[in-house]
Amino acid sequence: MNHWNDLYALILIVFAIYLFLTLCFFGFTRYLKKRRINKRYLALVKKIRLFYKPIAWLVVIGGFVALDPVTHGLIILLVAGFGYKQLGNYISGLFIRASPLLAKDTLVRAGKIHGRINRIGSLGMVLGTDQGERWVWYHSFDRTGFTLISNQTNVLQRALYLRSDLSKESLLDLIFDHPILALGKPTNLKASANKNTFLMHYTLVKGARHEDFINYLHDHDVMTYSTENFDA
Known part of the structure; x- marks a missing residue:
């Protein structure tokens, strides 16, 4: 990307794609609701639309930086530095808003x-x-x-912090070995800033007890806590 006109063209393309996707999402959502198709597809449509916005912004920012990597790169770093807390807050919100129960x-x-x-x-x-x-x-x-x-x-989606020496993949295998998790409901596990600590969002089957799942994790040497600070 060598000229400002290229950036303007990129912005128009990104906006046009977003407008097209919005119309498709609107039509597809109405179609699914009328056909009473599984809500998992509606949740997938919601996620695609939700995550397109930050991806589109990254593309535009990448084009802006490409015009002058040094100067524009410093500008973006300064803006990101001043808005660090809000940026982190927005990213946290993306994963929370992606929940089909929200x-x-x-x-x-x-x-x-x-x-x-x-x-x-x-x-x-x-x-x-x-x-x-x-x-x-x-x-x-x-x-x-x-x-x-x-x-x-009356289905519960919970959030729980885990601490374990297991890798993320091994921990997921352990979690899905327990039949208490609701099928078709998202179970997300992401690494925390603290070492060997993960944040998990999960949904239990109807009538299941949260304590039974906690005890199962404890039996496999996985510590659990309601917050990230295990040493509190």
């Missing part, structure tokens, strides 16, 4: 916070609590762990 009017419990989702934003959510509406940043959920309670199915 929707308006869903009950959320995270530590001492308990309320119903009134609005979902890019950086956080507005919860209706007993004390009134409350804004909660996504990084707060990552720090304390959270539980989503679906009003329609």
